[in-house]
Amino acid sequence: MNVLIADVNWLLSALAQSSAALIAIVGGLLVSRYVALHAEQEAAKRRLADLDRRLVEADRSVAEAERALAQHAVDDLLESDELFEYLLKTQGAELTAEAALDALDADPEDYDVVVLEDRVGFYFNEWSTAVSVLFPLIPDSEEQVEWLEFRRGRDLAVRNRYTWSWVYDQIVDEKVERARKEREAAERAARQKQPFGSLIKPVDYSSLIGRVQNPALTAAYRISDSQHELAKVSDLRTRVSEATGARTALRQERRLAAETFDATRQPAGFVLALQVLSFLALCGLVVPVVVMGFGPMTLEPWARALIIAVFIMGLALLLRFLYVYASYLRADGRAELPRSVVGLLTR
Known part of the structure; x- marks a missing residue:
């Protein structure tokens, strides 16, 4: 009995740790990119303000x-x-x-x-x-x-x-x-x-x-x-x-600066990446933790398989996002990114 409990806890803990590691890696990359974009946005904002003042003088x-x-x-x-x-x-x-x-x-x-x-x-x-x-x-x-x-x-x-x-x-x-x-x-x-x-x-x-x-x-x-x-x-x-x-x-310089500022405000795929990470956190982290906290001492084989399948679904969705985003970044790749997780699976 103790062996079964240890096996269940080991399985759920391994899934949760794996999910947490993936979320930490991908989330850390997103956060660093977000900080860099924020710095670019502030620089673009200052550039726009300077151009606006110069345009007033030019007028x-x-x-x-x-x-x-x-x-x-x-x-x-x-x-x-x-x-x-x-x-x-x-x-x-x-x-x-x-x-x-x-x-x-x-x-x-x-x-x-x-x-x-x-x-x-x-x-x-x-x-x-x-x-x-x-x-x-x-x-x-x-x-x-x-x-x-x-x-x-x-x-x-x-x-x-x-x-x-x-x-x-x-x-x-x-x-x-x-x-x-x-x-x-x-x-x-x-x-x-x-x-x-x-x-x-x-x-x-x-x-x-x-x-x-x-x-x-x-x-x-x-x-x-x-x-x-x-x-x-x-x-x-x-x-x-x-x-x-x-x-x-x-005016032409300001138009280009405004385009740069708009591009830094919301980069393509940022919201989609957050949705994928949220799904991965729900499937690979929340579910195992909840099961460990409130679940039975033992799990039936089908329950174990279900938890593993849910983790694999989150991992597959993350890999799918990376492949789609890589295709979007290629010159001859996708023209646009899906707007949601559903579109990531269907398109």
Whole structure:
């Protein structure tokens, strides 16, 4: 009787130890792989966060480059005599984007509406400031200097040189004309007081007064401005192209990083391996332990055979999983893994 009990305990203990050894080996491999995947996942997560921050900066760079190009196009439209002459005609009335487009006969679809509204307000404020600041500073005289010479030595809050120089020229022309009329009126009054003053013809000094401009030099300035304009537009377009290309490359890099992150979250076959180990633990470890703890002193031959068969089923299922997984890893092997233990047996 004692021999039978010893034989039963030896059999159940051997099965349980064998199952525990298999579970420890395979489970240890899975745990080590899980830890490695967790490290890869954390690295991929940090990489994604870094790429997201760089993408935000890239989007900002593209937006700034596109706005700079759009603003340049709007400035090229608004920096015109027609717009400032319109402001003179309207006596400085509040300027709107629609009014500016109508005055310049421009198509609104060719310009960024937000940038246009912002720059219209900027030019209107600049024009108003230039008028209020320059008018009292320019003397009422027929002898005036060029804008650059006038500005030298004065602390003027100039944000747009074209606007200030245009306003300066208009005020100078007005004050020169006013001073000329006052001089001519004074000369007429003086002649009328002299004997035979009506017979004296006044000398026209208008051709000798004012700012001397060299036509050749003016043409050279225009050619230089045109070349500068083309270079600036080319530089702005290059900036937009480079910023867009950098953003596209970052988006592609982020997509690949996201794919890497998703691959580390749940590797193929991980859940199936856990199911196989669970089945092996149930068949080769739980059943023998339960039988040893609550079973009879002896086991019939059929009961022993059943316990051994259950252990062999768990072992066979583990081997089946290893073969299927090896086939999945081959280039010409299985296209996908089964989703459950049942599929492992049927497919």
